[in-house]
Amino acid sequence: MDDAIRKKLFQNAKVWVYEAGDKIREQIHQQFKVDTKSNANDLVTEVDQSTEQYFQKQIKSHYPNHQLLGEEGYGDNVQSLDGTVWIVDPIDGTMNFVHQKRNFAISVGIYHDGVGEIGIIYNVMEDVLYTAVKGEGAFRNDKKLDLLSNEVQLETSIIALNSSLACENKRVNERKIQQLIKDSRGTRSYGSAALEFAFIAEGILDGYITMKLAPWDFAAGYILLNEVGGITVQANREPVNLLEGNTIVASNKQISERLLTDYIELKE
Amino acid sequence: MDDAIRKKLFQNAKVWVYEAGDKIREQIHQQFKVDTKSNANDLVTEVDQSTEQYFQKQIKSHYPNHQLLGEEGYGDNVQSLDGTVWIVDPIDGTMNFVHQKRNFAISVGIYHDGVGEIGIIYNVMEDVLYTAVKGEGAFRNDKKLDLLSNEVQLETSIIALNSSLACENKRVNERKIQQLIKDSRGTRSYGSAALEFAFIAEGILDGYITMKLAPWDFAAGYILLNEVGGITVQANREPVNLLEGNTIVASNKQISERLLTDYIELKE
Numbered sequence: 320m321d322d323a324i325r326k327k328l329f330q331n332a333k334v335w336v337y338e339a340g341d342k343i344r345e346q347i348h349q350q351f352k353v354d355t356k357s358n359a360n361d362l363v364t365e366v367d368q369s370t371e372q373y374f375q376k377q378i379k380s381h382y383p384n385h386q387l388l389g390e391e392g393y394g395d396n397v398q399s400l401d402g403t404v405w406i407v408d409p410i411d412g413t414m415n416f417v418h419q420k421r422n423f424a425i426s427v428g429i430y431h432d433g434v435g436e437i438g439i440i441y442n443v444m445e446d447v448l449y450t451a452v453k454g455e456g457a458f459r460n461d462k463k464l465d466l467l468s469n470e471v472q473l474e475t476s477i478i479a480l481n482s483s484l485a486c487e488n489k490r491v492n493e494r495k496i497q498q499l500i501k502d503s504r505g506t507r508s509y510g511s512a513a514l515e516f517a518f519i520a521e522g523i524l525d526g527y528i529t530m531k532l533a534p535w536d537f538a539a540g541y542i543l544l545n546e547v548g549g550i551t552v553q554a555n556r557e558p559v560n561l562l563e564g565n566t567i568v569a570s571n572k573q574i575s576e577r578l579l580t581d582y583i584e585l586k587e
Numbered sequence: 588m589d590d591a592i593r594k595k596l597f598q599n600a601k602v603w604v605y606e607a608g609d610k611i612r613e614q615i616h617q618q619f620k621v622d623t624k625s626n627a628n629d630l631v632t633e634v635d636q637s638t639e640q641y642f643q644k645q646i647k648s649h650y651p652n653h654q655l656l657g658e659e660g661y662g663d664n665v666q667s668l669d670g671t672v673w674i675v676d677p678i679d680g681t682m683n684f685v686h687q688k689r690n691f692a693i694s695v696g697i698y699h700d701g702v703g704e705i706g707i708i709y710n711v712m713e714d715v716l717y718t719a720v721k722g723e724g725a726f727r728n729d730k731k732l733d734l735l736s737n738e739v740q741l742e743t744s745i746i747a748l749n750s751s752l753a754c755e756n757k758r759v760n761e762r763k764i765q766q767l768i769k770d771s772r773g774t775r776s777y778g779s780a781a782l783e784f785a786f787i788a789e790g791i792l793d794g795y796i797t798m799k800l801a802p803w804d805f806a807a808g809y810i811l812l813n814e815v816g817g818i819t820v821q822a823n824r825e826p827v828n829l830l831e832g833n834t835i836v837a838s839n840k841q842i843s844e845r846l847l848t849d850y851i852e853l854k855e
Binding site for chain 2: 359414419420474480484486497501506508524
């Protein structure tokens with residue numbers, strides 16, 4: 320992608336994310352309809368939907384040739400990463416949005432011919448914007464983030480994971496996850512994959528493991544983490560797939576191999 | 588306790604908490620020494636210690652007859668709750684303090700003849716002060732918190748717990764905790780007991796379960812939660828003990844009985 324095009328694209332994306340955040344903050348204390356999707360705990364609200372529609376409208380009017388892959392289905396039926404593809408989660412952490420009215424994010428990843436160009440994660444209620452442009456590093460608001468530490472060890476790491484991974488499940492050997500919980504310094508669970516990626520990029524978490532993540536959950540975080548030297552792979556060591564659901568092991572590079580070797584054993 | 592005495596005590600405690608928060612913010616980006624206590628992940632810093640010493644000095648100079656029970660041992664050897672006892676955690680969530688430079692709190696609970704009179708939890712980096720005075724309700728900064736909802740059900744609850752409870756352990760049947768993880772809407776883990784109590788009081792979490800909590804971890808949260816109609820008990824259904832370590836089940840009253848009956852089975 321041409322530098323000038325990327326620069327303008329980044330400016331537009333940032334403006335739209337901030338505008339979407341304004342709209343979310345206007346709606347958050349009003350009544351809104353909550354529905355469920357794949358299961359009783361997979362929530363969606365009118366606000367998720369209207370926010371995605373806002374992005375759809377902006378993208379289609381300014382960049383009619385770009386495709387949109389969005390969580391709520393207002394985008395395109397994206398079959399390939401050819402050209403420019405926006406991968407958008409209008410509200411990542413909808414359960415937090417509904418129950419907590421905070422701790423959720425807008426996540427926007429922009430890919431060109433499969434290469435991550437721009438990643439934006441906006442912690443709406445804290446008004447913290449994480450951004451990354453390929454080759455230019457990552458930022459938390461106006462502050463450039465340091466490259467991740469070379470001195471992180473598993474035993475002094477804090478790992479984000481959902482406690483359900485330590486329970487009997489179909490995807491991963493829970494005994495090894497339980498061992499990880501014992502061997503690491505501590506675990507945390509925040510309920511927003513986008514923010515969990517952002518926290519690794521900031522260095523306040525050292526890793527994040529999840530067995531079921533859609534492209535819109537990590538499309539921005541993957542780019543952000545790349546820019547600070549972090550590693551994101553699937554649990555089977557394959558590169559992440561931007562068109563399908565993924566198992567994800569994202570971490571400081573010092574512990575990535577150890578997480579994959581010692582603590583992740585896929586069942587399927 | 589006399590109303591006028593309580594009022595003045597509350598004012599002083601608030602001023603000292605804010606001052607202690609100022610000092611912590613001054614020190615947080617400097618180098619500080621980190622040591623370990625009971626195990627390699629039980630951290631303590633110079634800042635925990637100096638903050639507790641600050642409270643000790645203020646309390647002893649203004650209220651020489653009051654006792655201080657503090658995490659770092661600069662207080663008194665408190666053997667009973669007779670008279671007025673300050674129960675202080677200078678930094679609750681020291682692991683967060685060290686690794687994240689946020690998500691920790693100052694926790695101050697003041698008891699008179701065993702009755703909780705004043706609870707203060709200060710999220711230092713967010714500058715959010717949670718306060719409660721017996722019989723006067725609970726506040727988040729200047730906003731009075733609503734009584735907790737009467738409509739909470741286990742299946743739509745968000746429960747805070749450390750993922751280690753789902754692993755083989757000596758204290759509680761992990762199988763039942765795993766069932767709770769499956770039956771509830773979701774779990775979270777933030778790494779600060781005081782904040783997890785505050786979040787229940789706010790209604791953004793519905794419960795918090797932990798098998799090992801010292802009095803300074805919950806002395807303020809217990810009072811805060813009382814004021815909004817929440818319930819805090821030990822896992823064996825005994826009242827909390829302010830002089831010893833406790834198992835804790837804190838929650839919205841609608842789900843307290845169900846948590847205790849269906850999901851908590853003590854091993855010892």
